[in-house]
Amino acid sequence: MKLEGKVALVTGASRGIDKAIALAFAREGAHLVVNSSGSSEALDLAVKEISNMGGQCLPSIADVGQMDQVEAMMAVVEKTFQGLDILVNNAGIIRRGNIQTVTEEEWDQVMQVNLKGTFNCCKAASEIMIRQRLGKIINITSVAGKVGDITSAPGYGPSKAAIDNLTKSLALQLAPYNINVNAVAPHAIETEMSAQWSKKKRKSVLEAIPLKRLGKPEEVAAAVLFLASEDSDFITGEILDVNGGYLMD
Ligand SMILES: NC(=O)c1ccc[n+]([C@@H]2O[C@H](COP(=O)([O-])OP(=O)(O)OC[C@H]3O[C@@H](n4cnc5c(N)ncnc54)[C@H](O)[C@@H]3O)[C@@H](O)[C@H]2O)c1
Structure with a gap:
């Protein structure tokens, strides 16, 4: 088994890609801490299944955007x-709209959860990992961090672009402590997030994907597992695309 006895924390972990x-x-073979911002039937079910x-x-209720809650969780x-041993920053939110409709509050919410949440968890987890001289951090970003997006309200793409940069900066800063920091950038995965798409959006998304289908949460999980395992020990600062060929960079 690739993660025998390892301890892994996955944020926002009750459904979709996270689960x-x-x-x-x-x-x-890993022991899991599954984080959620609130208790829910989905979280209880995930804990039971795992x-x-x-x-x-171990279920852990904490809003990743709040440093005091993250520190208490750690x-x-x-x-x-x-x-x-392993931190996966998966918790994320999206708001639909454009520059005319987006509110300042929506911008702040997206930045708070996606970017600050990732920063908070990286900071708190790295304190433990630095003491251990061992760790793997995997941030879930998005293709929206690499290309422009006309359907999400401004905030989502910029938050993910900043996570890409945070990943590379922390890869440099934490390398001396034997901590690998990488990211997985999915696109068009079948989850509750993509279920919110209109028929028109779904059609246009499929047309632009060379493999002509949406991805499965399990396919993102396989990439994250690779980056969490010893198989990727010489990889750090990488943003790994899981996108059916939509973007080849
Ligand atoms: N679905 C896609 O096509 C797609 C594409 C690219 C990137 N992503 C990214 O993958 C990740 C998972 O997305 P998903 O599609 O499974 O979405 P999802 O909405 O099903 O999952 C997001 C999870 O984050 C949790 N969360 C939200 N705010 C939180 C907070 N403050 N503290 C703790 N947890 C919080 C939610 O409860 C939920 O469990 C996100 O970071 C998303 O941006 C998804």
């Missing part, structure tokens, strides 16, 4: 597992 990542990790696979699974993780 697929947590399940893939559990299948490979626990049934044999490893430990303290519980360290006390429970005496360390943290």
Whole structure:
């Protein structure tokens, strides 16, 4: 098993891509901390499903955008597992619209969860990982961080572009401590987020993907698993595309 005995924290982990990542990790022998901003039936179900696979699974309620809540979450993780090997910053939100319709509040919300949430978790987790001289951080970004997007309200793409840069900067800063920092940039994955698309948007998305289908959460999870495992020990600062060929950079 690729993650035997490793301790992994996945943020925003109760459905969609996040749940697929947590399940893939559990299948490979990891102990999981599944974070959510609030308690929900989906979180309870995810915890039950992961626990049934044999490893430990700790639910953790924290808004990743709030540093005090993130620090409290990390303290519980360290006390429970005496360390943290893998952090996956998956929690993310999107707002639809354009520059005319977006509100300042929506801009702030997206930046708070996507960018500040990723920063908060990286900062708190890296304190543990620096002490260990060991760790893997994987940020879930988006193709929207690399190309312009006319359907999401301004905020989502810029937040993801900033996560790409944060990934590379932290890869440099944390390399001396044997901590790898990478990102996975999905595009067009079948989740509740993409289920909000209009028929017109779905059609145009499919037309632009060479593989002519949407991706599956499990396909994103497979890329994240690679970056969480020893198979990628010599890779850091990489933004790995999972996009059906939509963008080849
Ligand atoms: N679905 C896609 O096609 C797609 C494409 C590119 C990137 N992504 C990225 O993948 C990640 C997962 O997306 P998804 O499609 O599974 O969406 P989703 O909405 O199903 O999952 C997002 C998760 O984040 C959680 N979350 C939101 N705010 C939070 C907060 N403040 N604190 C903690 N958790 C919070 C939500 O509860 C939810 O579980 C996101 O970062 C998203 O931007 C998705």
